[in-house]
Amino acid sequence: MNSYMxxxxxxxxxxxxxxxxxxxxxxxxxxxxxxxxxxxxxxxRYGEAHxxxxxxxAVRPDDERLLPESTAYVTLEPCSHYxxxxxxxxxxxxxxxxxxxxxxxxPNPLVGGQGFQxxxxxxxxxxxxxxxxxxxxxxxxxxxxxxxxxxxIILKWAETNDGYIAGANGQPIQISGPLSQRLVHRWRxxxxxxxxxxxxxxxxxxxxxxxxxxxxxxxxxxxxIDKHLMLSPDLNLFDDSQPTLRYNYVRSDTSxxxxxxxxxxxxxxxxxxxxxxxxxxxxxxxxxxGTTLLNSLLDAGLWDEMRVFRSPMMxxxxxxxxxxxxxxxxxxxxxxxxxxxxxxxx
Ligand code: AOF
Ligand code: ZN
Numbered sequence: 529m530n531s532y533m534x535x536x537x538x539x540x541x542x543x544x545x546x547x548x549x550x551x552x553x554x555x556x557x558x559x560x561x562x563x564x565x566x567x568x569x570x571x572x573r574y575g576e577a578h579x580x581x582x583x584x585x586a587v588r589p590d591d592e593r594l595l596p597e598s599t600a601y602v603t604l605e606p607c608s609h610y611x612x613x614x615x616x617x618x619x620x621x622x623x624x625x626x627x628x629x630x631x632x633x634x635p636n637p638l639v640g641g642q643g644f645q646x647x648x649x650x651x652x653x654x655x656x657x658x659x660x661x662x663x664x665x666x667x668x669x670x671x672x673x674x675x676x677x678x679x680x681i682i683l684k685w686a687e688t689n690d691g692y693i694a695g696a697n698g699q700p701i702q703i704s705g706p707l708s709q710r711l712v713h714r715w716r717x718x719x720x721x722x723x724x725x726x727x728x729x730x731x732x733x734x735x736x737x738x739x740x741x742x743x744x745x746x747x748x749x750x751x752x753i754d755k756h757l758m759l760s761p762d763l764n765l766f767d768d769s770q771p772t773l774r775y776n777y778v779r780s781d782t783s784x785x786x787x788x789x790x791x792x793x794x795x796x797x798x799x800x801x802x803x804x805x806x807x808x809x810x811x812x813x814x815x816x817x818g819t820t821l822l823n824s825l826l827d828a829g830l831w832d833e834m835r836v837f838r839s840p841m842m843x844x845x846x847x848x849x850x851x852x853x854x855x856x857x858x859x860x861x862x863x864x865x866x867x868x869x870x871x872x873x874x
Contacts, residue, residue, distance in 0.1 A: 532556045532601040533659045537666060539570040540603050546573045549811050551670040555583035556601045559594045566591045580606055580616040584623055599627040603663050605634040608642040617646040627653040631663025635674035672832055673811040678802040680812040681830055683822050685851055686837035692848035693819055700732045704837040705865045710740045717745035719812040725753050725821035735764045775801050798828060822852045834872040
């Protein structure tokens with residue numbers, strides 16, 4: 529049972545990078561008496577067929593009669609709503625599948641248990657929770673977005689061996705090595721948005737695009753905090769080369785790909801910003817600094833993952849900017865050239 533679900537999870541990952549903001553979903557249909565796989569499928573592209581439909585399409589016509597004694601292993605609850613696609617629950621019912629086993633319930637309020645209900649009402653045996661943890665971590669961004677109504681937040685920084693993130697007065701220094709930098713560019717390609725605070729925008733003048741990885745990648749949306757619109761229009765962030773949101777207290781406006789978003793000065797800034805990202809269906813944000821922004825997110829408990837590079841460099845400079853204090857549970861640690869990369873979760 530587990531091995532069929534693992535296979536379905538593997539198939540789901542084939543949709544990575546093509547299905548967002550939908551979840552990655554895989555499906556394996558197994559004939560119970562013979563343990564033969566009748567069909568497999570996955571959600572391949574946003575807006576196109578869901579995993580269950582693709583798996584059922586792969587079943588040979590003369591095998592269709594075996595479906596009542598077969599199990600569909602699906603990584604997510606089959607949908608019950610008309611979105612870009614018709615409901616998978618209806619299709620499974622029409623095809624007279626005998627049993628449906630899933631990892632997770634669909635947190636999408638348009639589905640939320642109704643997929644299972646439809647199947648049960650049609651007399652189909654339903655089980656959920658198989659490899660629940662694996663299913664949730666596969667679609668961590670989708671689950672966080674649906675359940676917390678905010679994007680999945682990844683905090684990232686590089687610190688010296690003596691715990692500094694920048695030089696005196698925030699002066700930028702290259703702390704991590706070239707291989708670590710390449711990895712960060714890959715991470716940029718994996719998330720919907722990248723965010724920096726005001727000081728980092730000014731002192732580092734980052735581009736926040738994807739440069740150091742081979743292949744075709746779409747650039748993420750850039751997010752910058754500029755409460756009083758004091759940042760220079762000449763910064764790389766405002767070159768209009770990719771979608772950019774500039775959060776402020778002054779005014780809303782759009783010019784080209786750059787949008788000013790005014791937030792209410794009487795309400796908490798970060799929660800308004802995250803609510804705005806939710807409205808825009810941005811499911812994940814990589815936060816690249818600086819310390820003020822990182823610390824405010826940490827203090828507010830608004831983070832899902834922390835990725836910290838520690839380089840052997842010593843600053844020996846008590847005037848430098850201290851890196852945030854690491855917290856949470858260590859998930860993994862690896863070395864990348866001379867750097868050590870540690871990943872934590874709350
Ligand atoms: C499934 N199987 O393979 C996927 C599901 O606009 P639509 O019709 O594509 O619906 C998108 C929603 O359907 C998505 O937010 C999620 O709740 C569910 N995704 N469901 O049964 C699939 N990808
Ligand atoms: Zn569906």
